[in-house]
Amino acid sequence: MPIVELHLLKGYGAEEKRRLHEALTSAVRLVVPAGPDAITVMIHEMATEDYSRGGKHRSGAPALPDPVDIVRRFLSAMEAREIDKAESMLAAGFSMRFPGTKPMSTLPELLDWARPRYRFVGKTYEGFDALQGSDSAAIVYCRGSLSGEWPDGTAFSGIRFMDRFEIEAGRITRQDVWNDIAEVRAQA
């Protein structure tokens, strides 16, 4: 039965509101054992002239981009080896860790590391989870399986992976990657 009302300055589009409806519904469900249909969300928009804090009007900021969408586009660019495009999605201070690596801060470092490990790799996604972290970063988890070719040209597939991203102000600040490649190679 919970009913959520969100008062918001005008300026958010239908897609951005849809993300708010979903996020608020999920927030309630994390605590209240209500079926999703039992949760109602109403967004009330206000014109700038209808809202004040301290007697002064405020202007609304543009919505943050969907962090899942950012991650999807980044992973696609990486898979297609569009390194410049991928690079443009990273924040200053970007940091990344892959299995067994030290923190790396540029994509060429990653490519150097990967070269002796596989010729190429593609991702099949099983699911994405996104949430807001306690600080200003949004967090996106992406999991699924890897397929590709080992350096010797033999194919592999079905290797589990899990990526964790942090995104601030629309840029990726951190990527952490786990996968079963070493496990599979050890078993091979």
Added chain:
Amino acid sequence: MPIVELHLLKGYGAEEKRRLHEALTSAVRLVVPAGPDAITVMIHEMATEDYSRGGKHRSGAPALPDPVDIVRRFLSAMEAREIDKAESMLAAGFSMRFPGTKPMSTLPELLDWARPRYRFVGKTYEGFDALQGSDSAAIVYCRGSLSGEWPDGTAFSGIRFMDRFEIEAGRITRQDVWNDIAEVRAQA
């Protein structure tokens, strides 16, 4: 500036409300680039007699337990080898995958699998992330590093891990585990 109002049947305690305040605040921040202090949440409670759907009163269900708390207690029990206690926290139909394993459904299976791999293992937590999934399961991510002893008695530490849990109605339905053990062993 967003203001969230949540209308709720009476019966939720201060700690449960705190979780709602945090979850609703995070939900808004995932889309609206407001500093956390700019987001206000108000919970309005109603007595049963003040709420109706279809002209009929409804009663509120007890809050769901905090899924992060469930995961913490489960991992503690596992680390302390309190298998019965850990088992009691699993739902019927529980499924679990570790690096390189097929899906397992009982803790003894896991213990069998782990025995040749390490004498014991402890976890240092770097962080927990919790969110509501799109179906009725809450999802908890837990990451950090492993330390323990290899079967030969030598110690290890600082090995990254990532666990993903699904929790329904207060019981764990699924656990997926990634870590760098094989990577580290391969490098050794």
Added chain:
Amino acid sequence: MPIVELHLLKGYGAEEKRRLHEALTSAVRLVVPAGPDAITVMIHEMATEDYSRGGKHRSGAPALPDPVDIVRRFLSAMEAREIDKAESMLAAGFSMRFPGTKPMSTLPELLDWARPRYRFVGKTYEGFDALQGSDSAAIVYCRGSLSGEWPDGTAFSGIRFMDRFEIEAGRITRQDVWNDIAEVRAQA
């Protein structure tokens, strides 16, 4: 999906609120084709000190009694020939019309009129409908069938009737009665 919020001064009991929930739900359904379950009503109570009009506090008046309940008790008293009790439920200026009568203003008038018509009569109720009139009177419709004995002692039953009552401030101000007695007698 309609959601109704009612702001009310404190002082209404659970049964009075139940009547408000039902009446508000029905009011919406008269216009909006929503299943009853799709209509939510929330009552928000206020203490006297929390409400003002013109900067001055107001006190809430006690709820009006349920007009259907008044009609039921009046009809029971009449059927049991508890004339004093029934009389006490009438407002000054009470007016009543039965089939073929002029307006009557006292119950003895009615008894005189009824004497040559039937020895006694009882009512089986098929339904009550209550609504607020456009002025200050509540209106109650009561329909069903009559059974009893004609003056010659023969029994009758299943004769349709319809009563319409107006109630103000808890007293009956008007009663209009229709039934098929004459029709049935004519067919006999």
Added chain:
Amino acid sequence: MPIVELHLLKGYGAEEKRRLHEALTSAVRLVVPAGPDAITVMIHEMATEDYSRGGKHRSGAPALPDPVDIVRRFLSAMEAREIDKAESMLAAGFSMRFPGTKPMSTLPELLDWARPRYRFVGKTYEGFDALQGSDSAAIVYCRGSLSGEWPDGTAFSGIRFMDRFEIEAGRITRQDVWNDIAEVRAQA
């Protein structure tokens, strides 16, 4: 002092809202002894994108037609002997009872029954009352007086009647009629 707020999806016209204002005001007055001027109703409309249940948008259904208007048009058509037009306003499963009749389901049945009783009959309305029934039917009461000509050509007038209608989804499902014709004829 009661204040009613109704949250509604966009799409209802001014006349439909007027009916909601009146119905909600009456609903409150049935329980709270407030003068009509003391009751405030505010309708808050929402665009589809601003409302969700279960995180999913819903679309609002067109308003139900005014049931009093349907009854007025039906009675006018009957009086003008526009039987096809009147017939088109009936729901499948329509049922009707007049004084002394069994349930009838078509208008020709009614005309057959009426032929030996009066040449024609017209209605002068004293008032209409409409309310939502507890199931999905709206209920309309119509009362007033009949005038017309008996089969022998003599005129009559001032005979009380009461009609009760049930309307679902804009069609009449049931009509129950009471009047004093037999009473008047018996007295003649």
Added chain:
Amino acid sequence: MPIVELHLLKGYGAEEKRRLHEALTSAVRLVVPAGPDAITVMIHEMATEDYSRGGKHRSGAPALPDPVDIVRRFLSAMEAREIDKAESMLAAGFSMRFPGTKPMSTLPELLDWARPRYRFVGKTYEGFDALQGSDSAAIVYCRGSLSGEWPDGTAFSGIRFMDRFEIEAGRITRQDVWNDIAEVRAQA
């Protein structure tokens, strides 16, 4: 943290709303020790068709003009000796008192009184305060210092003054003036 919501019929402009935001914020601050930034005001506008009292729509009245603006324009007109313009801003029944005068009701009376006192006088404003009185008049206080020339042609300046105005329906109904002219002359 206080949050004020104002429900208002449509028709007020941005400047009129700004005055409402400020006045409501100040009203709260008079009692609640919150920094201004902690006070949020939201105005919710309604179309005529969305608001009713007693089931009947009402139309909103145009906003009252800013009383400070009225006083500023009146004082400017007086200083520029645009007596007709100033006169047009006075209500019937206007009354005015200056230091040592009886109540005067026309501007020529004032000019006669002032003639032997100074050749001309100008005002430097230190501040305006406006509030609603307990009856229908708005009250404006204006304070600052006077400069000008005495009848003998010598200049003066820096003499404190305080004016109090009452304004009803956009017209000045009363002016009370205090200043230190006599004090300064006595000291001279």
Added chain:
Amino acid sequence: MPIVELHLLKGYGAEEKRRLHEALTSAVRLVVPAGPDAITVMIHEMATEDYSRGGKHRSGAPALPDPVDIVRRFLSAMEAREIDKAESMLAAGFSMRFPGTKPMSTLPELLDWARPRYRFVGKTYEGFDALQGSDSAAIVYCRGSLSGEWPDGTAFSGIRFMDRFEIEAGRITRQDVWNDIAEVRAQA
């Protein structure tokens, strides 16, 4: 028709709420030409656990004292020559100006200034006006007439005065006084 809703943390007493009702009603009337009875104010209280900003609970601060009450008590103490009591009501940095004086900062300065001017003086109040200034000070205007004895023992009365006070955090920070004493003496 305006309706004001104020959301407030619990902890304000009936008298403090009465001041909020009055101040909010007046705030609306300064702009909207509604009779006072047309303005409704509803205060909605929240427990600490029901309110958050930035996901964190806040505690409400005690209400500010009524500034008119402070001024009344200060003026009474001055009139009764309870200098210590009056002094205790002043803020550090207090400043005060009387007709013809430079700014003074202590009450003894004032007493020295007044001694050659009158033996004693009492105030008859015509009215108080209070409002919140644009910074954190509340402003109180007090006007009326003075009566007392000149230094030579002759009595005076009916001399107009106007006092303006600024109050912060319950202490008087500034007093500005105007009156017609010099005017009256000059006319004598």
